[in-house]
Amino acid sequence: MAGRNHLYIPGPTNVPNEILNAMHIPMEDHRSPVFPKLLTPLLQDLKKIFRTETGQAFVFPATGTAGWEIALTNTLNPGDKVLIYRFGQFSHLWGEMARRLGLDVEIHQETWGKGIPLDRLEARLKEDTQHEIKAVLATHNETATGVTSDIAGVRKALDASIHPALLFVDGVSSIASLDFRMDEWGVDGAISGSQKGFMMPAGGAFLAFSQKALKATETATFPRCFLDLRDQMTSNKDGYTPYTPALPILYGLRKALDMLLEEGLENVYARHFRLAEGTRKAVAAWGLKICAQPGFESDTVTAIMVPEDKDARDVISTAFNKYNISLGGGLSELAGKAFRIGHVGDMNDVSMLGAIAGVEMALLDTGFDIIPGSGVAAAIEYYRATAK
Numbered sequence: 175m176a177g178r179n180h181l182y183i184p185g186p187t188n189v190p191n192e193i194l195n196a197m198h199i200p201m202e203d204h205r206s207p208v209f210p211k212l213l214t215p216l217l218q219d220l221k222k223i224f225r226t227e228t229g230q231a232f233v234f235p236a237t238g239t240a241g242w243e244i245a246l247t248n249t250l251n252p253g254d255k256v257l258i259y260r261f262g263q264f265s266h267l268w269g270e271m272a273r274r275l276g277l278d279v280e281i282h283q284e285t286w287g288k289g290i291p292l293d294r295l296e297a298r299l300k301e302d303t304q305h306e307i308k309a310v311l312a313t314h315n316e317t318a319t320g321v322t323s324d325i326a327g328v329r330k331a332l333d334a335s336i337h338p339a340l341l342f343v344d345g346v347s348s349i350a351s352l353d354f355r356m357d358e359w360g361v362d363g364a365i366s367g368s369q370k371g372f373m374m375p376a377g378g379a380f381l382a383f384s385q386k387a388l389k390a391t392e393t394a395t396f397p398r399c400f401l402d403l404r405d406q407m408t409s410n411k412d413g414y415t416p417y418t419p420a421l422p423i424l425y426g427l428r429k430a431l432d433m434l435l436e437e438g439l440e441n442v443y444a445r446h447f448r449l450a451e452g453t454r455k456a457v458a459a460w461g462l463k464i465c466a467q468p469g470f471e472s473d474t475v476t477a478i479m480v481p482e483d484k485d486a487r488d489v490i491s492t493a494f495n496k497y498n499i500s501l502g503g504g505l506s507e508l509a510g511k512a513f514r515i516g517h518v519g520d521m522n523d524v525s526m527l528g529a530i531a532g533v534e535m536a537l538l539d540t541g542f543d544i545i546p547g548s549g550v551a552a553a554i555e556y557y558r559a560t561a562k
């Protein structure tokens with residue numbers, strides 16, 4: 175099919191040409207005296223995206239899933255109790271990983287469409303007077319449902335109960351696109367990956383840890399080797415890595431950081447809000463509902479529910495086969511019930527309108543009773559009114 179495949183999934187996201195070009199490099203000697211000139215400023219600048227001055231940033235040749243494991247195995251001991259709220263496929267998988275690693279996982283089920291219930295979290299932490307809970311695992315942006323949780327609120331709950339648990343945050347689909355403040359929110363481990371807000375191919379796990387978490391690496395008894403933060407710290411200190419770095423990922427990250435910092439993080443967050451808001455206006459004009467309940471709407475991904483007599487998989491396959499656009503499917507409990515539009519990364523008003531128009535055509539083709547042009551019109555009006 176001529177033209178591009180239009181990628182409107184919430185990761186991997188569209189890679190800007192500048193980043194593709196930056197990654198197209200010959201290999202070089204990663205033990206050379208000049209290699210630290212690449213790595214040291216890269217790790218320093220990565221901290222700016224996490225909004226941490228006191229923490230330390232890390233790059234592993236891995237993905238977000240490894241980031242979950244790095245946080246858990248480097249700071250905890252087998253059998254430690256961790257608390258997690260499960261409200262979508264990604265929070266489910268993180269809790270499942272913790273269980274498989276041998277942690278004592280306390281899982282609280284939450285409605286898919288809602289995020290972390292702060293009042294209940296605070297009550298549970300207050301009840302834990304013996305401080306058996308060693309870490310709270312918070313999924314900032316649940317990509318499966320398009321739900322954003324209030325991490326500042328999680329910190330407040332921990333502080334209100336004077337609880338010393340570590341706070342680990344999965345920010346794979348939020349960091350570098352949604353407001354995220356590691357220091358201000360007292361996050362001990364922030365986990366991200368290259369293929370969403372960072373606009374790169376998969377293959378980089380980007381992380382930041384607080385001094386408290388780094389201290390915990392000294393006593394944690396989980397076996398770990400490839401993912402050992404201590405080895406990274408020892409090598410990173412001099413500008414090197416403990417094993418062969420994924421050079422294209424490092425050069426791609428260099429370009430991605432330059433682009434994000436040049437745009438300015440506040441502008442990046444505002445752009446994602448506008449992209450999301452235009453999408454939500456279109457969904458409302460179609461008369462459809464989003465999965466996220468009020469107050470939890472994500473600015474990086476919208477999960478759209480279809481009526482019971484419809485199968486969201488038909489919308490996705492029609493969009494792909496007929497119009498060459500890729501949408502996200504409903505995961506697990508939402509299979510067939512929802513489709514997802516990603517509005518994260520290298521996107522602007524017009525690329526977003528491509529997604530909205532493509533979805534609208536696929537909805538019409540699959541028998542949805544919507545007015546042609548209604549979603550596009552709603553989004554156009556919003557984008558026109560709010561464009562600078």
Ligand SMILES: *Cc1c(COP(=O)(O)O)cnc(C)c1O
Nearest residue numbers: 237238239264315317346347367
């Ligand atoms: C994509 C995603 C992950 C998984 O990351 P991988 O890079 O696929 O390992 C984890 N959490 C969230 C919230 C995600 O969106």
